[in-house]
Amino acid sequence: MTRPLLRIHGLCKSFGGIVATDHVDLDILPGIIHAVIGPNGAGKTTLIAQISGALKPDAGQIEFNGRDITSLSTPRRAQLGLARSFQVTSVFLPMTILENVMLAVQGTAGHSYRFWRPAHKDPEMLDEGMAYLQQAGLADRARHLAAEMSHGEQRQLEVAMALAMKPRLLLLDEPMAGMGLEESARMIRFLARLREQTTILLIEHDMDAVFTLADTLSVLVHGSVIATDTVQNIRANREVQHAYLGEEHA
């Protein structure tokens, strides 16, 4: 059996009296798209925040690539190869599309204490940035401001930026949120192509997307994982049906 790339063990987090993450155990195997679904308020975003380092867990352990990263800062985790996209679009609006991606490239290139040479003339970064934009289908608009993009394009840029960090694990927090039908379809095609490149932990409500993309599916309800299995098995799981469609009588 392959060793999991990301291993979460007994993760707990509560805000005031509300338990957002309740002893979550989760293993993400390398090379697959692992989706996490669950109703609103189930604690999906809190989970992502803890994996990426934005939130400190109350208890539990996160192991990445065999190394305990529970106490590392966000930037350190990112440098180790953990990239994330945000649920709310958070690209840098006043910068161009290319500059956005180049910033992500720059992030993985070690330190940025380079004070003099203009970053936008760095040929390596330029080529690399363009390559990722090509992949995301945004290359022809590279010099436009991110603020001028449509919402769907911004979401694509968001993923392209995460990709530009050459991550071992890509955390995608609802990449399809707020997209129209056509935009969603384009995003699904884009993500499907990434399968060979990296491991993806996908959080998404759009079930079409999840069924199309995911290899493995975990269901998060009330802060705990109630099931992890293949897509087919999950669809047949009664407990999951209840969590989603409501129980007859509990």
Added chain:
Amino acid sequence: MNIKRYMMRVVLPIVFIALPTGLMAADSVRIGFVTTLTTPAGVIGTDMKNSVELALEHIGNKMGGLDVELIIEDDGFKPDIGKQKTDKLVKQDDVDFVTGFIWSHVLLASRQSALDAGKFLISANAGPSKMAGALCHENFFSTSWQNDQTPMAMGEYLTQQGVKSLYIMVPNYAAGKDMLSGTESTFQGEVVGKDLTKWGADAQLDFSAELAKAKASGAEGLFVFYPGKAGGAFLRQYQQAGLQDELPLYSVFTVDSISLPRFQDAEMSGVLGSRMAMFWSPDLDTPGNRRFVSAYLEKHGRYPSFYGAQSYDAIMLIHSAVEAVGGNLDDKDGIRAALKAANFESVRGPYTYGNNHMPIQNFYIREVVEDEAGRWTTRIVDTVFENHQDPYASECKM
């Protein structure tokens, strides 16, 4: 072309800046007067401005046959603005005399600009020790006093009165410390406590803590220096603390004709009878003073302050010098000699200049009283020093 439009945007303001010079008359005595007109200290500047204008009225706006052109500038209580205004007076308006200056730091900052340009600099208030000592200059004169002199007079008076112990409160800035050291140098009793209170942009105006300490110290007298609005605040609290019977108040530059009408409005009777040292008082019986005080009273309905008296004298001093050279402003040596002679009817009566161009003059103790018309004013009750020279004159290499 658009460039043209931008040119206009850049060039027009420059033309506007240059304009004022062209408007100036050629043959006149030009006097620049730097004072504080904005900020809370503006009240002092207004009093000085009133007195300067009165002086010009009294000499018919003529000196040595020439028209007088007065240019008043606001230093905003900031040294670098004071310097900038002085630079402007010297370089753009090409004044012959720069005078005014309430604040030591503004005077120190502006000093070089005026003197390097060969102008006469006449302080109408500030008297920092450096300008009397090491930094003395042949073209610098004062119509006020050196900072140490007034408190020295106060200390001397206290010693004469047999006061054995004293509590001192002054603001924590250079002039405050000068007042402190001045008093301590002549007071022979014991200083049982002193407080340096916060001064500056957020100056302390609530002295309750210090007054409580002063009272607990058991001193026989309280010496304070609180210029401007702090003076009113201090006196108010002094009275409210009920100290006027237990801890007699001796002050310098704290009670003046600007604040007395206000105290009277506020019925702060505690201030009546308090004593202070000063080189001048409105009741001083000299011809110059009679003319100045009565005219000021008539025009502004209240007594002039010492700031005003000094400013009035500054104009009169300049007047005497320009008259002496018959309006020949190029005769710098003649003007300097005439200034040094101080041959004019000063409001304080005749005085002389020492080697450092600081006045050698009398110092009095004056008391707050009510005049015949029911106005609160000050009256001289004692003379402490006659023809007193400041202690820094020996440091001046002139």
Added chain:
Amino acid sequence: MMAWLPSSNSGRCYCLLLVLLAVAPWIFQWADQPFLLDLLSRGLILAIAATSLNLIMGFGGMVSLGHAAFIGIGAYCVGIPAYYDFYNGWFHLGLTIVVSASFALLAGAVSLRTKGVYFIMITLAFSQMIYFTFVSLEEYGGDDGLVIYLRSEFPDFLTMQGPVALYYWIFATLLLTLFLVHRLIHAHFGRVIVGAKHNEQRLQSLGFDTYRYRLVCYVISGVICGLAGMLLGNFTGFISPEMMSWIRSGELIFMVVMGGSGFLFGPLLGTGAFVFLEQYLPEFMKFLNPSWLEYWHLPFGLLLVLLVLFGKGGIHGMLSKLDSRTRQSGP
């Protein structure tokens, strides 16, 4: 493409402005207006300080209400050696850099743990501490300040003596500062600073330790502002704690915001406007009515309020608006 660089038309205008500044001493000499050179010198010194503030505030989103402390530090780095009759310019320069960098490192390390309004207040706290320290240093004049008799001494070809030489020192420092800031914000380092202003969390998730980058940026800004202070000390020949009061820090913020925060030339424009108004608004009031001189704060305050209500983006913003309008209507 670069949002913070002026669009080309106003860009040309700024180049013209720099050229005008370069020849200003000749113009003023020809027009016999030596005072204007003084005014311009002071304006440009403040513009250097404002540009340094713009680096952290406009580009980096760190609003400091304590930047005037660095002006004071720079000025005292000239004043205190001068007090001991030590006038070596290189020493003054080195001291300024070392002291302002150390203070920036210390204050920044603590302050940058906070954000937004809290950062504003903690920088205020540090500058007030410095302010009161110098007020209490009686040896160096305390509140009354220090007179600097002679300017910093440099080799002949770099001399500061004389108003024109000093002006070119100031102008050169300003040019260097503008150029440095321009390069800085476009270099790898600057991308991090600018990015962190817009979305710090995102940047951290891209692998940047934003705290350290900000600290370095704060130190750079502090050093530049210290240099402005060193020049101001030499220019006025007099220094006092008053030049580092919080009101001065506030004025620096106004200069940046008035000109256009986050634009390279914004602080220069803002400082120009500020110094111009400070000098000529009183004159203008006096011109209208001699007794109105003391009320010049009234139109000044009104201008500030109107600028905020109707002039988004400061002077630079208004110029760019004009720019796009002429571009639309023009051929």
Added chain:
Amino acid sequence: MDWGLLLTQLMNGLQLGLLLFLLASGLTLVFGIMDFINLSHGSFYMIGAYFCGSIVARGGSFLAAVLIALIGMFVVGAVIERVIARRLYRADHLDHVLATFGLILIFDAIVHIVWGPSGMAIPLPSVLDGQVTLGSLVLPTYRLVIISGGLLVAAILSMLVTRSRLGMMIRAGASNRTMVEALGVNIHKLFLVVFAIGATMSGFAGMLIAPITEASIGMGNDIIIIAFVVVIVGGIGSVKGAFYASILIGLIDTLGRSYLDDLLEIFMSLDYAETAAPALSAMLVYILMAVVLAFRPQGLFPPAGIRA
């Protein structure tokens, strides 16, 4: 140790703290609820003092003058909110600072034009102008009036905030503005009232202090920075925090001024202590703020439920 002196100093600290609270409570509400930084809040302090002073000068009794001036302050606050502040809520903090600094200049100039540059002393009725003897302590009566006035207003404000419907709306608005609106409350009206109450309290502080320090131009500018320190130390938006922070800072400032030189003399020479003490006591408040911010960035009493 002189216990009587210590007690007097504690009273003085309390009095300073209460005045700070009157200023800071309005500031913190406006800051916490509208997210509006109002530097010109100190101008209300000045205007209150001048209003009160002019009414007394026209022969009104001090008490009547305070009451009339309070109404005047409410009107002034409401007008400023309606005409200027409301347009600024959506702007960023820097714009607030710039515009309200402009307002300070305008207010100062208007006072200069209307009342002249020389300030205004306000006479007190003789009942209040004397002293009260408590055992060995002699305290100015008016100090006690300020303390009781301050405590009274603090109590009224606390009642208003904790008990009244308006107070509920204010607290609800501080935690979730959108929801308050969606439940039928006209948020503009609420803001107007909050702003005007803040102005009134600030004006009241000015009226209380003016008989001691006189009304003068720019008097509010000196104290506004300390009031901001109070707001930050107490926690933005928290009236309770403002209260404790005010008292804390009032006491630290007063006691620092009184005892710091004695304390320093233990460690250093008398001369040095004498010069270091005033500088250090002036710094104390800022040191306190820096320490609080470094270790507890949300302030000592951040209001519950405010989202960052």
Added chain:
Amino acid sequence: MLDLKGVETFYGSSQALFGMSMHMGQGKVTTLIGRNGMGKTTTVSSIMGITPCRSGEITFLDSRIDGKPPHQVAQRGIGLVPEGRQVFPNLSVRENLLVTADNYAASKSPWTLNRVIDFFPELQARLNNMGSQLSGGEQQMLAIGRALMLNPLLLILDEATEGLAPLVRQEIWKCLNRLKESGMTILLIDKNIEELNRIADYHYIIEKGRVVWDGTPGILQANPELKNRYLGI
């Protein structure tokens, strides 16, 4: 009673509603169903004026309410129980109920504190607790009670039972049934199709910001493929 016609709403540059149209009858319970992120909450925000729609018409009781600020919409008689409940955490239960209470529609038998407590007896013991100290179910009751205190003509419940324990859900459904019996018009959003089928008069299914199906509970019940296609897994 409430009509939406071609409503389009944006968050900045991202469009959330693409021509929403629906109709609600007086005294009826109408539902909005759909997966997460499909525009249900945005529809509610658009009705309330919290996120004003950019185009389209919203009519309530024959007058246009689009473009009106939220407080005016609420004052016309719409009571909102928002997603996530959003009770005021720093107010006590009593204060939560009283803070915005009013009788805008001049009801003859208005809701009072006592009536709300009779309706939700669980709140009785909690009256002096802070909003933040309540359990999820209690918060939901409080949020409903708070909306009722406005005496609304229309009650909107966004995610009425989300994140609640099963027993508590039962309790909420019972309360909603009682409200329906009292003649209250209700717009209901929830995921529990079985329960919705039981209470609703009419369903709207939305996906990607537009209505993709509408009809009565009977039809939805009879077409399980609808459920699976738009709602299920």
